[in-house]
Amino acid sequence: MSAQSLSGRRVLAIGPALAQLADGPLAGAAIEQATLARLIGVSTTDAELILIDADAWADNALAAGVQALALCPAAPPVLLVGSHLPTAVVRNLLRLERSDVLDAPYSPENVAAAIEGLLAQKAPSAAPAPAPHAVEVARCWAVIGAVGGAGATTIAIEVANQLCARQTKEKSVCLIDLHLADGSAGAYLASSPTLRLPELAAAADKLDASMLQAFVTPVTKQLDLLAAPRDPAAFEAVTREAVLRMLEIACESYDWVILDMPRHRRNWTLEALGGCDEMLVISELTVPALLAARSLSDEIERDLGSGQKPKIVLNRLASRMFGPAPSMAEAERALQRKAEAGVSSDWEAAAASVNLGGPIATHRPKSKIVKDIQTMVDRLAAQAVATKAA
Ligand SMILES: Nc1ncnc2c1ncn2[C@@H]1O[C@H](COP(=O)(O)OP(=O)(O)OP(=O)(O)O)[C@@H](O)[C@H]1O
Numbered sequence: 330m331s332a333q334s335l336s337g338r339r340v341l342a343i344g345p346a347l348a349q350l351a352d353g354p355l356a357g358a359a360i361e362q363a364t365l366a367r368l369i370g371v372s373t374t375d376a377e378l379i380l381i382d383a384d385a386w387a388d389n390a391l392a393a394g395v396q397a398l399a400l401c402p403a404a405p406p407v408l409l410v411g412s413h414l415p416t417a418v419v420r421n422l423l424r425l426e427r428s429d430v431l432d433a434p435y436s437p438e439n440v441a442a443a444i445e446g447l448l449a450q451k452a453p454s455a456a457p458a459p460a461p462h463a464v465e466v467a468r469c470w471a472v473i474g475a476v477g478g479a480g481a482t483t484i485a486i487e488v489a490n491q492l493c494a495r496q497t498k499e500k501s502v503c504l505i506d507l508h509l510a511d512g513s514a515g516a517y518l519a520s521s522p523t524l525r526l527p528e529l530a531a532a533a534d535k536l537d538a539s540m541l542q543a544f545v546t547p548v549t550k551q552l553d554l555l556a557a558p559r560d561p562a563a564f565e566a567v568t569r570e571a572v573l574r575m576l577e578i579a580c581e582s583y584d585w586v587i588l589d590m591p592r593h594r595r596n597w598t599l600e601a602l603g604g605c606d607e608m609l610v611i612s613e614l615t616v617p618a619l620l621a622a623r624s625l626s627d628e629i630e631r632d633l634g635s636g637q638k639p640k641i642v643l644n645r646l647a648s649r650m651f652g653p654a655p656s657m658a659e660a661e662r663a664l665q666r667k668a669e670a671g672v673s674s675d676w677e678a679a680a681a682s683v684n685l686g687g688p689i690a691t692h693r694p695k696s697k698i699v700k701d702i703q704t705m706v707d708r709l710a711a712q713a714v715a716t717k718a719a
């Protein structure tokens with residue numbers, strides 16, 4: 330882009346170091362230096378282009394700034410630059426109609442080319458058609474057990490299967506088992522895990538959508554599984570960057586991504602959760618599990634610091650509450666919040682499905698587990714569509 334073509338154009342620069350671009354790719358532009366707070370309610374009447382320096386801000390503040398942009402009905406095109414680009418922020422940014430990301434080190438020519446590309450895109454009209462090269466990013470939900478055996482894998486599989494039933498496209502849902510050492514999703518689905526972690530670690534920086542396919546196990550026409558073979562040293566065989574890159578590429582390759590998350594924290598856990606649209610903490614109806622669910626969701630909410638809150642799902646609700654098990658109301662008192670959903674107990678259906686291999690919906694479609702999860706997925710998916718349309 331020549332200095333001439335930016336001449337007189339209003340550019341909002343979020344980050345003091347961007348001032349140095351005034352003599353290069355931003356030459357001739359009318360630059361307004363501002364902080365992230367300026368992004369609240371910003372529109373094309375304020376600026377024709379927004380440049381954000383990711384390195385100038387704390388991750389939480391940056392995430393909040395990008396969320397504010399997502400709420401603007403007529404946001405200008407946005408270019409995010411920096412050497413530290415949090416995955417969650419990048420994913421949310423790519424959901425904007427006109428956005429791009431430049432990873433440092435970059436040259437003035439790289440910046441100019443990215444700006445030129447953004448300004449060449451038409452502003453979305455009232456009824457926007459999808460841009461041909463827009464990156465569609467998956468909706469990503471994480472499922473995490475409050476205690477061992479709470480039913481996280483069972484629920485993750487049923488949720489993934491319910492989402493498949495809503496899709497017409499092949500390969501639209503990916504279930505990722507992040508219990509890298511001893512995940513059970515492959516065994517529950519009678520599928521052989523093919524995520525070879527040493528190869529993933531070696532290929533991480535060049536991993537792309539086609540390479541990712543070498544690691545997935547197709548389960549049905551619509552469902553793919555990313556799971557690693559059993560290996561006690563699996564967590565050490567892969568780097569944080571490799572795990573996050575795999576999640577990023579999966580989110581670009583599928584419409585829905587479901588994460589079966591380990592409950593013990595890894596160095597990639599928070600960033601993986603931060604990139605999710607929903608986090609479901611699965612608890613059973615025992616006092617220790619409910620207390621663990623409360624603590625786990627509080628810890629996640631506190632450590633993410635982005636305002637994202639996990640939702641608690643109560644699993645194995647018995648239809649008749651005799652004996653000392655807490656009722657749903659008592660459970661919510663212990664949790665100090667409402668539960669998002671309850672899933673009925675049905676040992677026969679759960680056991681039949683793992684023994685035969687496949688979702689409960691396939692082997693026992695009339696089970697209450699299937700109905701309860703369908704109700705929950707209907708509600709969460711409707712919220713996801715509403716958020717996307719907003
Ligand atoms: N709603 C349910 N009714 C009856 N049995 C269930 C239900 N949900 C899960 N189960 C059973 O509970 C057991 C544990 O479930 P699952 O493996 O899904 O738990 P998890 O939280 O993933 O465990 P882990 O901590 O090992 O990852 C399995 O035998 C499963 O079939």
Ligand SMILES: [Mg+2]
Nearest residue numbers: 481482483513
């Ligand atoms: Mg599990």
